[in-house]
Each structure stands twice: as C-alpha cells, then as structure tokens.
Amino acid sequence: MAYAKAMLDTHPDPPGGGSGVDPAAIARCAEACAECAQLSTMCADACLGEPTALEMRSCIRSDLDCADVCAATARVVARQTAFDTAVVRTLVAACAEICGASAEECERHAAHHAHCRICGEATRRCQQACEQLMLALA
Amino acid sequence: MAYAKAMLDTHPDPPGGGSGVDPAAIARCAEACAECAQLSTMCADACLGEPTALEMRSCIRSDLDCADVCAATARVVARQTAFDTAVVRTLVAACAEICGASAEECERHAAHHAHCRICGEATRRCQQACEQLMLALA
C-alpha cells in the first residue's frame, strides 16, 4: 500500500489541517489501519475455521473488535477537511491500545497458526503507526 | 429501540463477562451508539444538501467521524464473549469524547437546521451512555 500518500497530496487543504504534522505519518497510519482491519477480519475467519475454534474464542473476539476499530480509525485519519487534532489524537490513542491487546492475543497463537502470526505482526505495525501519529499530534 | 437488552438476555455468558456491570448500561450504550451512528450519517447528508453546505463543512466532517466511531463502538459493546473490560472502557471513553465534539458542532447549527438539533440531541445521549458505561467498568 502506498496510495494514501499520493491521495493526500491531491487534497485542497494541507494534511493535518495546518497542525504541521508530517503527512507521511498520517498516510502511514491510515494505510496501517486499513490493512490491519482487513487482516484481522481474515484472522477471525481463519480462527473460526480451525478444528480448535472453541479455544480461539478470545482471539476471534479481539480480532473482530480490532477490525471494527481500525476500520473506523482508517476513515477518520484519512479525512483532512476541518481537521480536529483533539478528535484524531483521542481516536488513534484508543486504537493503539486496542491493537496492543489484539496483537498480544494473536501472538499467543503465532507458533501454531500462521494467520495469527501474520495478523499479529500487522496489528503491531498498526499500533506503532497510531502511536507515532498520536505523538506527532501532541 | 429496546432490542439490545432482550438480546443480551439470550447470551450464554453473563453480560460484561462477569465484571458485574449492569446489563442495562451495556444495552443502553449499544443502542445509543447504533442510533447516533445512523442519525449522524443522515445529518451529514442533510448538511451536504443545504444551500449553505460550504459553511457546514465542519459539521459534515464531525458527523462522518462520529458515525464511524459510534458504529464501531456499537459493535464492540454488543459483544459479550471473551469480554475485555480494558478494551471496552478505552473505546467508550474515546467515543464519549468524540461524541462531545460532534454534538458541540451540531448544537451550533441547531437553531437553523432541525437535522442538527435532532442529531445533536442523539449525540449527547450517546455521549452520556458511553460515559455511564465507562464509569460502570472502572
């Protein structure tokens, strides 16, 4: 994914609404959230398909939550019109925490399930991208 | 809306995952978020249709953000399997803040646009339902 940065450059307003935040941090966060949302959806589905699905309930649930929160964050971060620093910072901070909890759960199963390993790695990348944008907006 | 409470009663696990939180607080928050998500979507669309849409950009943007965050929160709060108190609390706290910002924006236009008045009221109810669930989970 490298489309978000190209798209941000076409916006009539400066990215981050004049807050001076690095546009690349916004683009990285938007793309990491979109990718994490999709991979968490796929990991929940793969966990549900495992013969041991009953033992994967916590992972399925945290994957579903992570997918929903990351999908919302991907959209909010992508918007530059009437940018509200406080709102974006509140959301990326919450998203970072929720990604951290979901990544921890996936990592428990990473040795046994490749989908959990791949998803856990993407969720950690998303957590870091959210934390970096949060700091940039502080 | 009164369906969420009836549905929670059918779940095989106790609502709130044994945290002892009042199921009614969970149901109210889930329903308030679902209603706010839908009304914010409609308010963004009505603002866009106004002859003065250019002056309503901040309201359209905060409505769209609020709709996305409330839709995600409605889903997360509705799930009782493998309930993670910390994750739910983090999200409802963020949702309450974002609802507060969006309600404030709608209230600025409430005297001129009935959609902003109705949406602002629903968004305040959602903010309060999130705050009450946040306190119940503390």
Place this chain on the structure above:
Amino acid sequence: MAYAKAMLDTHPDPPGGGSGVDPAAIARCAEACAECAQLSTMCADACLGEPTALEMRSCIRSDLDCADVCAATARVVARQTAFDTAVVRTLVAACAEICGASAEECERHAAHHAHCRICGEATRRCQQACEQLMLALA
C-alpha cells in the same frame, strides 16, 4: 426505532430525490437495516459463546456477512442528497437476498437458541423492508 422518519422530514431535498417513492418506505428500510446489523452482530457473538459453537460456524459466518451488508445498506438508504435510484435499488435487492440466506440459517437454530430466533425474525423484517423499497423504486 422511529427516528429515521423524523430525520428524513428535515432534509432539504425530497426523500428519494424526486423519485416519488414513499418516504416511509425509505425510513422503514433504513431502520430495519440498522436494527438487523446490530442484532446480527449480537447473534454472531452469542453463537460464538455457545458450548456448541463449532456447529454454529455457518450461522456465525452468515450473521457477520449480514451485519456488514445491512450496515452499508442502512447508510446508503439514509442518504437523500443526489439520490441515485439505480444504485439504491441494486443494493437493497442484494441486501434482501443476503438477509434471506442469513434468516434461513438462523431459523434452523431458532428452537434451540433464543438469539437465533430473535435475530431470524429481525432479519426477515429487514428482508421485507428491502424488498418493499426495491419494488417502490422499480
């Protein structure tokens, strides 16, 4: 739920974009989709919590699909600005079919699980509201 009709009345444009469709049919469809999306999310979660979750995989999957499609349809139907009859009709027709498949799955488990009974009923109501709006837009 009765908020959608009140909100439609505040829109600067006529509901249905001058297509002459009954606003009540639009409001009913938007509310039925929003309710079905929320109940399907809750039913998927309740199925996942059952001791027999392994046998409920098809139901969990169709609930998750139904929730996603109904959530999107609730938003599209709710928008009246630049109303495109063909787009709305295509989507509510697809939503009706997908609701039909999900309701059928829930009905298989209705005798054993109250969440499947409640969700199946709401999904049938949503299917009908989509079919009625589809016919009204034909």
Place this chain on the structure above:
Amino acid sequence: MAYAKAMLDTHPDPPGGGSGVDPAAIARCAEACAECAQLSTMCADACLGEPTALEMRSCIRSDLDCADVCAATARVVARQTAFDTAVVRTLVAACAEICGASAEECERHAAHHAHCRICGEATRRCQQACEQLMLALA
C-alpha cells in the same frame, strides 16, 4: 497490497469453500475493495474541501456510498469459512454495479481534480475485480 493472498493460504479451509474458484481472484477482489473503500473515503473528503464543493455533491455522495459498499464487500469476500457462493456472487455483482456508477461520476471531474482521477481509476479496478470474481463464481 499483496497481503490478502498470503493470508488466504493460511486458512484451514480451501479458499472459495471448495467451489474451485481461483484463490487469486478472491484475493484480488478483497484487496481492490479495501483499497477502493479507503480511496473513496479520501476522495469524498477532498471534494468536500474544494472551493467548488457545492458542484461536487453528486461525487461526494457516490464516493460515500461506494466506500460503504466496498468496505462490506471486502469483508464478505475475505471470509472462507462456510463459504456461500450465492451470497458472495450476489454481493460482488452489486458492488461492481455501484463501483461503475461511482467511477463514472469521478471520471467527470478527473480533468480538474487529481483525487477524482486517482479514485476513479481505483474504482474501475475494483469494478473489474468484482466482475471477475462474479464470473468465476457463476
């Protein structure tokens, strides 16, 4: 984006639920829908920020619809557990049509707005990926 194919390979079930459909067609459709959803969200926001936003209402509306439908389709297509060929085919067919309408709208503004050009191209790619999966599932 090339993550969806890698993730599909880790699923305990064969992609497409034994329908024999090429997994690459599923992966391409899931990724194209996820990318189109994100770019349409960004295009709606960029259109709203233009000095000529009032003339971009149809484009904003079709972008928002396209984002919602593509986000739902990205999730449904990504799920392989209890794969229901009829449901997936119905949804990708609807998504292809709605992408077609949205791309047409973006293309009208492509000469004046780079965001509409980029978004229109991604939406056409998504339309084609949906059409190819629809044919593969026929």
